[in-house]
Amino acid sequence: MSKRFDEIPMAGIIIEPGNAMEYKTGGWRAMRPVHTDETCLWIKNGTCGLCWIYCPDNAVRLIEENGKYRYEYDYDYCKGCGICANQCPTGSIKMESE
Amino acid sequence: MTVVERVPTDKVVVEGMTGDAAIAHALKQCDIDVLAAYPITPQTIIVEDFQKFVANGEVKTRVIPVESEHSAMSACVGASAVGARVATATASAGLALMWEILYCAASMRMPIVLAVANRALSAPINIHNDWSDSYGARDSGFIQIYCQSCQEAYDTVIMAFKIAEDHDVLLPVMVCIDGFILSHNVERVEMLPTEAVQQFLGVRKPAIALDPDNPVTMGPLALTDYYFEFKEQQDRAMARVPEVFERVESEFEKMTGRRYGRFETYRVEDADIIIFTHSTPGGTAKAVVDALRERGEKVGVVRLRMFRPFPAEALREVLRNAKAVAVFEKCRSFGAPSNPLALEVRTALYDLDERPLVTDFVIGLGGRDVPPSTIVEGVEKTKEYLKAGRAPLYETLGVRK
Numbered sequence: 001m002s003k004r005f006d007e008i009p010m011a012g013i014i015i016e017p018g019n020a021m022e023y024k025t026g027g028w029r030a031m032r033p034v035h036t037d038e039t040c041l042w043i044k045n046g047t048c049g050l051c052w053i054y055c056p057d058n059a060v061r062l063i064e065e066n067g068k069y070r071y072e073y074d075y076d077y078c079k080g081c082g083i084c085a086n087q088c089p090t091g092s093i094k095m096e097s098e
Numbered sequence: 099m100t101v102v103e104r105v106p107t108d109k110v111v112v113e114g115m116t117g118d119a120a121i122a123h124a125l126k127q128c129d130i131d132v133l134a135a136y137p138i139t140p141q142t143i144i145v146e147d148f149q150k151f152v153a154n155g156e157v158k159t160r161v162i163p164v165e166s167e168h169s170a171m172s173a174c175v176g177a178s179a180v181g182a183r184v185a186t187a188t189a190s191a192g193l194a195l196m197w198e199i200l201y202c203a204a205s206m207r208m209p210i211v212l213a214v215a216n217r218a219l220s221a222p223i224n225i226h227n228d229w230s231d232s233y234g235a236r237d238s239g240f241i242q243i244y245c246q247s248c249q250e251a252y253d254t255v256i257m258a259f260k261i262a263e264d265h266d267v268l269l270p271v272m273v274c275i276d277g278f279i280l281s282h283n284v285e286r287v288e289m290l291p292t293e294a295v296q297q298f299l300g301v302r303k304p305a306i307a308l309d310p311d312n313p314v315t316m317g318p319l320a321l322t323d324y325y326f327e328f329k330e331q332q333d334r335a336m337a338r339v340p341e342v343f344e345r346v347e348s349e350f351e352k353m354t355g356r357r358y359g360r361f362e363t364y365r366v367e368d369a370d371i372i373i374f375t376h377s378t379p380g381g382t383a384k385a386v387v388d389a390l391r392e393r394g395e396k397v398g399v400v401r402l403r404m405f406r407p408f409p410a411e412a413l414r415e416v417l418r419n420a421k422a423v424a425v426f427e428k429c430r431s432f433g434a435p436s437n438p439l440a441l442e443v444r445t446a447l448y449d450l451d452e453r454p455l456v457t458d459f460v461i462g463l464g465g466r467d468v469p470p471s472t473i474v475e476g477v478e479k480t481k482e483y484l485k486a487g488r489a490p491l492y493e494t495l496g497v498r499k
C-alpha cells in the first residue's frame with residue numbers, strides 16, 4: 001500500500017477526483033459504536049435516522065428488507081468519533097473501547 | 099530545447115535604469131500572466147513601473163492589488179496552479195508576512211518568480227539594505243539568486259522563469275538585489291528585444307494545472323504516511339537545479355554573450371586569501387582586490403550568486419587551495435555560532451583533510467555603508483588570524499564598539 005516517493009504524484013496532488021472511498025478511516029477507530037435494537041426508532045418504525053444523517057463517514061447503514069428494518073455499521077469507514085451516539089435521541093448507541 | 103540565436107547589437111536597447119526598473123522591464127518582456135503584490139520600500143518601483151505598463155496597455159498581465167503580502171503570495175500560488183506565469187516582489191517585513199505561503203509555493207511546486215529588494219527587518223524600523231530577510235527564508239524551498247548589478251538583475255529574472263518552469267525543477271525562485279544600493283541606483287542596462295525574450299522563454303507548459311474539465315486537488319493533507327515522500331521529491335528537485343541552471347545559462351549566453359555562473363571568481367588562481375561575499379559588496383571586494391594586488395598581495399574574490407541550492411562541491415574546488423577564506427555577510431544569525439553564509443562555507447570545506455581558515459565578518463546591518471576600508475580591515479584581520487593559526491567564529495565590522 002505505501003508507495004515510494006517516485007511512485008506518487010508530485011506534491012501530493014490528487015489526480016483522481018472522488019477517491020475518498022480508498023481511504024479507509026476505520027483504521028483510526030479507538031472506540032466502537034454499539035447499537036441496541038430495542039429502543040431504536042429506525043428499527044421500531046423506520047423513522048429518526050439522526051445517526052445516519054450526522055455520521056461524517058457514511059458508516060451507518062439503515063437497511064429496509066421485506067418490510068423489516070435492520071441496522072449496521074460499516075467498520076471499514078467508521079472512525080469511532082461518537083457523533084452518532086451523541087446525537088441519538090433514545091440512547092440506543094453506546095461507545096465501547098475496541 | 100528552444101533554438102536561440104545571438105541577438106544583433108543594433109536590436110539591443112541601452113538605457114540607464116535602476117535595479118527595480120530593470121526587473122520591471124524584464125517582467126514585462128517575460129509576458130507574465132499575473133502579478134500580485136503589495137507595495138513595500140525598496141521594492142515599490144518594480145510594481146509601480148509594472149502598473150504603468152498595464153495602464154498603458156503594454157502588457158496583458160492581470161495585476162492583483164492585494165491587501166497584504168500573505169495574500170500576494172497566496173494569489174500567486176492560485177494563479178500558478180492554473181498554469182499562469184506569475185511574479186511578485188517584496189522586501190523585509192513583506193517577505194516576513196509571506197512566510198507561511200513561501201513554503202506552500204515551494205512545496206506545491208509553483209514556479210513563481212519573487213523579486214526581493216533586500217532590506218533589514220524591524221526593529222528598529224529600517225528601510226535600508228541587509229540580507230536578514232531572504233536569509234531567513236533560506237529553508238523555505240525557494241531557489242535564491244543574488245545579483246550584483248542592474249544588468250544582472252534583468253538577465254537573472256529572465257533566466258529565473260526558465261529555470262523555475264523546467265519540469266525537472268518546478269520550484270519558485272527569489273531574485274535578490276540589495277535594497278537602495280542596487281534597487282534605486284541607475285546603471286547601464288542592455289535590454290533584449292521582447293521577441294527574443296519570448297522566444298527564449300516560450301509559453302509556460304504546466305506539468306499539471308487546475309482545470310474544471312480534469313479536476314485535481316492541489317495541496318491536500320499528507321500526514322505521517324506520505325509527507326516525508328513529498329519532501330524527498332522536493333529535495334531531489336532542488337538537487338536538479340544546477341544542471342538545469344547550466345543548460346539555461348548556456349542558451350542565454352548564446353543569445354546575449356553573457357554568463358554569470360552559480361558564482362563568479364575574480365583573481366583567485368594563486369590567491370592566499372579569498373574574499374567570499376555576494377550582491378553589491380562583491381563589486382567593492384573586486385575593487386579592493388585590484389588595489390591589494392598592486393601592492394603584491396595575493397587576494398581574490400568569490401562572489402556567490404546562487405545561495406540555494408548552495409554550490410558546495412564546486413566551491414570546495416575553488417576555495418581549497420587558499421590559506422584563508424574571509425566571509426563578509428550582511429546578516430547576524432542571533433545565537434548561532436556563526437552566520438548563514440559562513441556556515442555554508444564551513445560545511446563545504448569541512449571534509450577536506452587540509453582546509454583554509456574561515457573568518458566571518460558581519461557587515462552593513464541596516465544599510466550601514468560597506469566602504470572598501472571595511473573589506474580591507476577584514477582582510478588585515480584575516481592575515482593576523484592566519485599568523486596566529488586561529489580565528490574567532492565570527493565578528494562584527496563597521497559598528498561603533
Ligand code: SF4
Nearest residue numbers: 055078079081082084
Ligand atoms: S462513530 Fe462516528 S464514524 Fe462511526 S458510525 Fe458513529 S458517527 Fe459514524
Ligand code: SF4
Nearest residue numbers: 040041048049051088
Ligand atoms: S439516532 Fe438512535 S434512534 Fe435514531 S435511528 Fe439512530 S440509533 Fe436509532
